Amino acid sequence: MNDDATANPAAPLPRAALLAGLSIAIAGAVLFSTKAVVAKLLYRYHIDAVSLIAFRMLFSFPVFAAVAVWKMRTQPPLSTRDRWRIVGLGLVGYYLSSYLDFLGLQHITVGLERLILFLTPTFVLLANVLVFKRRIGAMEWAALALAYCGIILVFVHDLAGGSGSTILGSLLVLGSAVAYALYLLGTGEMVRRIGSLRLVAYAMCVSSAACIGQFFLLRPAGMLVQPAEVYWLSLVNAVFCTVFPVFMTMAAVQRIGAATASQAGMIGPVSTLFLGALILGEPVTGVQLAGTGLVLVGIYLLSLKK
Template sequence: MTSSASPLSRQAYLSGLAIAIVGAILFSAKAIVAKLIYRYPVDAVTLIGFRMLFALPFFAVVAVWKMRGAAPLSWHDRMRVTILGLLGYYLSSFLDFLGLQYITAGLERLILFLTPSFVLLISALFLGKRIARLEWLALCVCYAGTVLVLLHDAKTGGSNVPLGGAFVLASAVSYAVYLLMSGELVRRIGALRLVAYAMCVSSAACILQFLLLRPEALAQPGAVYGLSVFNAVVCTVLPVFLTMIAVERIGAAGASLSGMVGPVSTLFLGALILGEPITAIQLAGTGLVLAGIYLLSKKKG
């Protein structure tokens, strides 16, 4: 009996791991798609507006589905969901796409991968959490790797690299705050329901911003529409649900560790599709960041 259950358990784990890895690669690919869209006369407002315009119907369907049979949210919870949607998906995504106008897709993914370290630092500064010695080591390794790649790209990519890096850094901090604020709400209303509601709020904000600031930008080449649909469905909606499935199968820790493939996949996709160079310094910096995040994950475990 035990021997027959073991292979099934391992097969379920491997399938969950594969789903998590695919989700991480697809989500990371949004940076590649964004760089392709930026080859047309499109700015961050238009890019994120189109992305959320095509993603909204999917999240709206899930939101309505999760709403059926569930207790209605209190006024207080509705306000929190609205704030989380604006902070975690609207502001974070907008700052991210702003930064991508100035830096490589590989560097963008590397900076965003520092989010767990920002969660740790914010918890220490504002929530009184003590940072252990291993966690300090992990933070130093992470930031050393990012600074290494940032300095390298600043030398080869022009004077706007620090500006783009600052935008993406602010995006990572914004998302870290979202993660900290969402913890208690996730436990009460469920992760999928919260994500669906928050994404609907974010989508509405992005679309409204676009209609107010760039209504004339609705007329775009067909390629922009095609890439935007791909960005919305394949790089936004699909990764969200794949990650949720993976968390159910292998747990949050396993799914989170699978996300470590993100910076690596972005680096190689950037070289393959965008022609972004891969240098020894970039590989070394990426390795340091991955090592630091691995150390953090071992501490959490």
């Protein structure tokens, strides 16, 4: 099967195939969202965002490198232009986005972080309006308004909790979401030409080199020596919160299509909210649930538009 093949939305899927695809998409979304919880646990060992992201990529890089080498041997070489585009996309979409996200997590709750990141589709839509002069309808404006009202509700709630760095953390995560939206805008045409698996593998290799290189530029090599718990949590972060979700999401898209897989991924913010409460002891309040609901409804309405 071609790695960027998607399910034909016009052809009805057998119930078993649909349930299997939905299960993969939901599991991938939950695992990917769990990275925020794992990051919070790692911060308890007094490591910073530079070290955290370096350990994450050190453990995940061999997998993506193996896929990249396989694709290099089995598919025609890329043009020089495509190679430079992948370098740029890898730096923006996985390095910068991840680094800003982990920096922000030092200051805000995992529930707020996940909700802000979930606004990425709205940034893509707004970029289409501002850059490509696309007109959007009243339903899309209403969906945007709902999503941003939900974020504001949770943000004000967390701000009232006394965390003076909530604004800084939210701005950093907002920057992460914008960076990833730029990555998505830049990958659309390349995915169709070279395939999603190949593109992700190459981009992740670029990101890994940037994250690991940044560590050795900014931190002494002695900081690679950490308690065993840091290595185990970093391994979980790399394998279960990075590698598995990437491949599970692509497998789900192949089975049930991008639109359905995207809607199934809406479980992510909800799972993060409750995992944060269960593992980190972060409170779950009615205001947070209401804000989460508004964001999910807004994103769901956007996902219905082709």
